[in-house]
Amino acid sequence: MTSPKTHPGNFFEDFRLGQEIVHATPRTVTEGDVAAYLALFGARFAYTSSSPFAQAIGFARAPVDPLLAFHLVFGKSVPDISLNAIANLGYADGRFGAAVYPGDTLRTRSVVLGLKPNTDGRTGVVYVRSTGENQGGAMVVEYTRWVMVRRRDAASTPPDATFVPQLPAVVPAASIVPPVVGVPASWDPLDSGSAFSWEDYAPGERIDHADGLTIEESDHMSAARLFQNTAKVHFNLHAERDGRFGRRIVYGGHIVSMARALSFNGLANSIGPVALHGGRHANPSFAGDTIYAWSEIIDRAPLPDRDDFGTLRVRTVATKDRPCADFPLHDASGKYDPAVVLDIDYSVLVPRRATMRPTRR
Amino acid sequence: MTSPKTHPGNFFEDFRLGQEIVHATPRTVTEGDVAAYLALFGARFAYTSSSPFAQAIGFARAPVDPLLAFHLVFGKSVPDISLNAIANLGYADGRFGAAVYPGDTLRTRSVVLGLKPNTDGRTGVVYVRSTGENQGGAMVVEYTRWVMVRRRDAASTPPDATFVPQLPAVVPAASIVPPVVGVPASWDPLDSGSAFSWEDYAPGERIDHADGLTIEESDHMSAARLFQNTAKVHFNLHAERDGRFGRRIVYGGHIVSMARALSFNGLANSIGPVALHGGRHANPSFAGDTIYAWSEIIDRAPLPDRDDFGTLRVRTVATKDRPCADFPLHDASGKYDPAVVLDIDYSVLVPRRATMRPTRR
């Protein structure tokens, strides 16, 4: 007697335009998760590392890294959205809301925004908007992603008309909500590791983040398990030996967190991301790859109603086995350089010069 | 001047029938342990993941996974019982008592229930009953295991007469204590990831848990260290290169936790284990192995005095490098299929249909 209780994940035909999906497994975030995340990525941003530092700029205590919150929210959507996915194609319109603190419990729900069958007859693109909320119902992070999903049956007719949603190229400045509420913020550059303020960054400026960090199988699998992300391609060597790449594929979000941690060297005084305008996993990454990163400042804007922080819009590019002193991006044909694995466009907060107050100790 | 202070572990001759051993290193469990355990196994059961969910079914907050408690209790017994063991042969009569919460401190003591010298003259079987207690003296988990232990000296005469204890094949239903105390329990199937209630499972039903998870050296050693399990065979490549298998052996309990995490896909609405009737490590596992699992429902029983949950008795079989769609177990000769690494028989609680209450959000 074989049970039908195993959840096979959804295929392209299973999605409906406008469909709302409540994802399983709410997650109470703890200091343990924060430490596990730190051991995985090693970020040194002072505001997520030190509660006194965080309090001096208006947090209740050191908040959870917004990318950890993103990964937890994302992970919940995998069993319903992308268990049968071939690739995450892109991200848009990502907004970060309430700061997450240890003790908060996160939930995720998604709405299907668009559906587009591919002409190969075997796959389609699903556009979903996922929203993560805390125990009080406050939005923590919401974003749109589109993902290529297998069809169960190539002969079936997908039930929905093709619909590709219009997605904003940039999250409007007015909808960027600073997670810090304290006035007046006081930012000690000796503690944060950098004296560069918001005024010191200029659009067009490029920063080589210099360091490289090698991925191990245990690391990317531990991260995905911590995020309760169950996508099969990350975990199963036995099956992936016969898969597209002959080995396990690293969760794309792992590279995002690596790039953010590497970006400390040049962007030490940044809080965020506070918005995710767009993102592409240009190429897959595997254990053994060494990840490097560089960034370009795209734009600089004051925050409406606040003069202690400004926003920087940043493009960060990560590569594998390729240092970034010459800022690799495209090859001669305009395609991504094969070494490029990530290209993301996001905003961070940076303290303004007047907010910098070295504390004598 | 060489010191006799190094603890060599006990050999078969060192055990006495009825001997009681108080094991070292009490352990205060924390949210950090919970996160480390999650990063190692990735379980998605809502009641250990979310404090609000746990509270809605009667826990004070999200409890520690009962298998994490089991491993911590077990680990303490290793230096005294199984440092010189060749193999854990089996488990019986395992009972889980008080729920464990972060902040609790666990201790373990054991009683020698049986001794049987093997005819090879070099080993013997030791039967011990180990009991884990919290700081208030409440039983957290107790179980009998038997283990093949080396003799120090093949020429010695073991001092005890052979005694093999009678062990129950099944923990009696009356001694299964539900760890949840709240009335009335409310179980949200959208949060838990499954709408299957206790009534939906039938004896004889078989579930393929579908997913596979590959073991890394770093993962199984990190787990054993977290459990303060010091068995040499897990940690020492230099010595094991010349050992039985030429490499480190994965702690058998690691496979138990993997199988339990994999069983979410089909048994998402289970709490437990609440009893461990029996268990065998059918074959050793090594780094690089991909673990799969399947389960059979052995029995279904209401809980005396409670109508919100019922028990399922489940047999879960784990394999290596072998998917479980056809439920592998024995070969033609009736021996374990060489791919089978674990065969455990345990009980879980599952909410009854009337306990399922989707929460509108």
Place this chain on the structure above:
Amino acid sequence: MTSPKTHPGNFFEDFRLGQEIVHATPRTVTEGDVAAYLALFGARFAYTSSSPFAQAIGFARAPVDPLLAFHLVFGKSVPDISLNAIANLGYADGRFGAAVYPGDTLRTRSVVLGLKPNTDGRTGVVYVRSTGENQGGAMVVEYTRWVMVRRRDAASTPPDATFVPQLPAVVPAASIVPPVVGVPASWDPLDSGSAFSWEDYAPGERIDHADGLTIEESDHMSAARLFQNTAKVHFNLHAERDGRFGRRIVYGGHIVSMARALSFNGLANSIGPVALHGGRHANPSFAGDTIYAWSEIIDRAPLPDRDDFGTLRVRTVATKDRPCADFPLHDASGKYDPAVVLDIDYSVLVPRRATMRPTRR
């Protein structure tokens, strides 16, 4: 437009005698860090494992392992002191102060004590004294280390006259501060795993710690990330393939923590270190190495003003792929045996016989 914002680390020419450096990224230590550290090293000392045990000997609760505090303090100094280092040459005059508890926030500052250009014209030795403090300004650990640092420019003239500081061979007994304050301490040997008291150890006694523990790449990188130690040689396979050893080098402090964890087997009743008299990384370690350790009791002294604990001065030697039953140290020429990777000289507290009080349970 290339940015000068990337921090290249300091080179030998950048240091000045007497220079004070405040290091970045204060760090709030949590129970998560404690669990991550335990999963990495697996120590079983009861006082860091159990809050009730710690309280019975005078701690407020289970303190953070003093070596975890050391690594966190050390890690902060790396970007400023040793990012361009070739090797950590030695440690001296290390003192441990206030016990660290989860919730404390650690900061580090350093003073340049000495500078000595090497005759190769490409490197120099920098002597720094680093001090870690908690949020209240209390000293947690302070130590002197000297490190070989690259010069930016072999043609440059280092600006400071050579100055090599005089360093004490031993931390004076009077400046050893016991971290425990409770009176009267009660130490349960059944919980701690050993009945050996301070009186049972004698100078000259040698202890083989017996066990071996193999290093994985994921483990040593996770540890260094947890410590926010950014030294490039630990993390970047792509660059190190062309480096001195063709592979990543394990953080020397990783071996210190492994040796301390291994030393439980023979020194189970020790608290500490409470002083670090000296230390050398005799040879580098790499993933795949199996670490063993042995210790010699150098000295035994009562504590001034306390009769519940005494100090032992201990030399611990760690080796790779070489068991320590014959206490390897030097080869025939008086140089370190090539298997020796660590040689440290430190003090621990051990309970005196009268402090041992088995608790009936």
